[in-house]
Amino acid sequence: MKAFTRHTGVGVPLRCSDVDTDQIIPAAYLKGVSRTGFQDGLFAAWRAREDFVLNHDAYRNGSVLVAGPDFGTGSSREHAVWALLDYGFRAVISPRFGDIFRGNAGKQGLLAAQCERADVEALWDVLETGPGSEVTVDLVEQTVRAKDLTVDFTIDGYTRWRLLEGLDDIALSLRHARQIDAFEAQRPSWLPTTTT
Amino acid sequence: MGRTLAAKVWDAHVVHRGGSDPDDDLRGAAPDLLYIDLHLVHEVTSPQAFDGLRLAARRLRRPDLTIATEDHNVPTTDIELPIADAVSRTQMETLRRNCAEFGVRLHPMGDLEQGIVHVMGPQLGLTQPGMTVVCGDSHTSTHGAFGALAFGIGTSEVEHVLATQTLPLRPFKTMAVIVQSRDGTLPTGVTSKDIILAVIARIGTGGAAGYILEYRGNVIEQLSMEARMTICNMSIEAGARAGMIAPDATTFAYLAGRPHAPAGAQWDAAMRYWSGLHTDADATFDVQVHVDADALTPFVTWGTNPGQGLPLSERVPDPEQMSDEGERCAARKALAYMGLQPGTPLREIAVDTVFLGSCTNGRIEDLRAAAAVLAGRQVREGVRMLVVPGSMRVRAQAEAEGLHEVFTAAGAQWRSAGCSMCLGMNSDQLAAGERCASTSNRNFEGRQGTGGRTHLVSPLVAAATAIRGTLSSPTDLN
Numbered sequence: 134m135k136a137f138t139r140h141t142g143v144g145v146p147l148r149c150s151d152v153d154t155d156q157i158i159p160a161a162y163l164k165g166v167s168r169t170g171f172q173d174g175l176f177a178a179w180r181a182r183e184d185f186v187l188n189h190d191a192y193r194n195g196s197v198l199v200a201g202p203d204f205g206t207g208s209s210r211e212h213a214v215w216a217l218l219d220y221g222f223r224a225v226i227s228p229r230f231g232d233i234f235r236g237n238a239g240k241q242g243l244l245a246a247q248c249e250r251a252d253v254e255a256l257w258d259v260l261e262t263g264p265g266s267e268v269t270v271d272l273v274e275q276t277v278r279a280k281d282l283t284v285d286f287t288i289d290g291y292t293r294w295r296l297l298e299g300l301d302d303i304a305l306s307l308r309h310a311r312q313i314d315a316f317e318a319q320r321p322s323w324l325p326t327t328t329t
Numbered sequence: 330m331g332r333t334l335a336a337k338v339w340d341a342h343v344v345h346r347g348g349s350d351p352d353d354d355l356r357g358a359a360p361d362l363l364y365i366d367l368h369l370v371h372e373v374t375s376p377q378a379f380d381g382l383r384l385a386a387r388r389l390r391r392p393d394l395t396i397a398t399e400d401h402n403v404p405t406t407d408i409e410l411p412i413a414d415a416v417s418r419t420q421m422e423t424l425r426r427n428c429a430e431f432g433v434r435l436h437p438m439g440d441l442e443q444g445i446v447h448v449m450g451p452q453l454g455l456t457q458p459g460m461t462v463v464c465g466d467s468h469t470s471t472h473g474a475f476g477a478l479a480f481g482i483g484t485s486e487v488e489h490v491l492a493t494q495t496l497p498l499r500p501f502k503t504m505a506v507i508v509q510s511r512d513g514t515l516p517t518g519v520t521s522k523d524i525i526l527a528v529i530a531r532i533g534t535g536g537a538a539g540y541i542l543e544y545r546g547n548v549i550e551q552l553s554m555e556a557r558m559t560i561c562n563m564s565i566e567a568g569a570r571a572g573m574i575a576p577d578a579t580t581f582a583y584l585a586g587r588p589h590a591p592a593g594a595q596w597d598a599a600m601r602y603w604s605g606l607h608t609d610a611d612a613t614f615d616v617q618v619h620v621d622a623d624a625l626t627p628f629v630t631w632g633t634n635p636g637q638g639l640p641l642s643e644r645v646p647d648p649e650q651m652s653d654e655g656e657r658c659a660a661r662k663a664l665a666y667m668g669l670q671p672g673t674p675l676r677e678i679a680v681d682t683v684f685l686g687s688c689t690n691g692r693i694e695d696l697r698a699a700a701a702v703l704a705g706r707q708v709r710e711g712v713r714m715l716v717v718p719g720s721m722r723v724r725a726q727a728e729a730e731g732l733h734e735v736f737t738a739a740g741a742q743w744r745s746a747g748c749s750m751c752l753g754m755n756s757d758q759l760a761a762g763e764r765c766a767s768t769s770n771r772n773f774e775g776r777q778g779t780g781g782r783t784h785l786v787s788p789l790v791a792a793a794t795a796i797r798g799t800l801s802s803p804t805d806l807n
Contacts, residue, residue: 178775206534327455
């Protein structure tokens, strides 16, 4: 995974709550068997509308998405994270994330930064009064800066550490291989297996 | 200090306690590493995970704790023919290749056990109390009905479980949802689907984010296993990754004799663990929610998230009357998408499609309930009704009971098993502007097809709606 320390890019105000992962990438785009090429599916239904924020020239090359509460609810599809990354996003800001989405983002190096709702609204105001404004998301300081505005964000300490170091989760878990072996050795024999 | 059911199952699966290494403090709140007892796999969220294993030259640690089926993409008609959609076909062929290469048991299309992954696990007896169960699908919460800790994971986590049979997890908070009535029964025409829709409307789609739910109370205790699965299934629609119900005599009776349930002395040993799987009397939950089941009536959604629901007897709400600005905006947007006017009685909303199926309501009891309403009646002209059993075994059982004849005589379409119109990855989709009463779990924009409009309902409401052509409950038929 690519390490994340800080990122500066165009902020995109998405004034919506409950952006479920079906909206982030509709099911029709989930049929790929490789990890790349999901950018066309990003907000596919909404991008068909001329007035959707990503269809405005100022926001087209955005890389920091600022969304309302409950972003990434619903389906577990990691394709939602891949679609955001493949499009060019590096960070998403929201007052609250769907649990599975937030976990998926952390595994893939997409920063899911949780901000107070009032701060998200303040960011929206900045980005809408100055379309195309840049936003800096700083994982070391845990701040979001846009023009004169600086707000804090929260993220769990473990995900922050892994993102800063760019660490692979599986390799971290495999450091405990001996404990996994020991745990397996004492599992009760009545637990089911799929083979017998 | 007593422990909750969730804590007991969690503690029994800790391989490595977060923060217990000297260097762990470098990482802040390090997660616990939990062992996973059962990993369910399907074609949509697994290809990149198997690729990841190959790229890193990692083996699949426990093929014997892994099982796969084809559900999201499969057609529900002409299943003996090659799949017409080339992209869907590639995804299923990829799953078949991966399962062959890594030695994973697969129930492919046409197999008796094939079906929605969350119907397959329980019907095989693979889902048992006190287990940890994961799948790259958010409705894995279904298996919590057995007192298992079961939750959906992303593809990176699928790869993680394939490689290590563990997952690093941060502790959750707990929320008790206590459903009670005077005598533990539900009012006539009210089902477990109505309970969970009412709960989600109450706490919202993010209300349980970060929590494990435990459903309790005399009503839950009297529910069948299948009704419990319906409730746990939709925990994720309230934002909870997992929902659980303590195992009891109902659970054990359901399990006994299933292909993978323990038998003989193994059963006795399992029972010793299972019988301790309940929240201790002196344990506390972080939050408690009480539901008065005597006051419940059939519940339907009017909007574009599962929290936007009301009793069927109500009217489409007026966004301008909502005090919260966020809710008001969401409701305006939802009504525009749904093509609904504030003040319209929900009972007057006409549908053109009825979908009976999904991991929420595609089990035999759901089919029986709907068939009982449809028997001797006709699906209204101009309405198409799809009946999609959750698995081929459910389909076979329904046919043995003659339910398929009830459905076809009423004018409904009797299909093969799969996720089907719940998410429209196959050709079972709504056209733009079409309106569906659906027993599935999500009414998101475009969920059942681009521009399609979904009202979530129980199987009883689905059947009555098919007959009347507008959102209805069986009592409206008299």
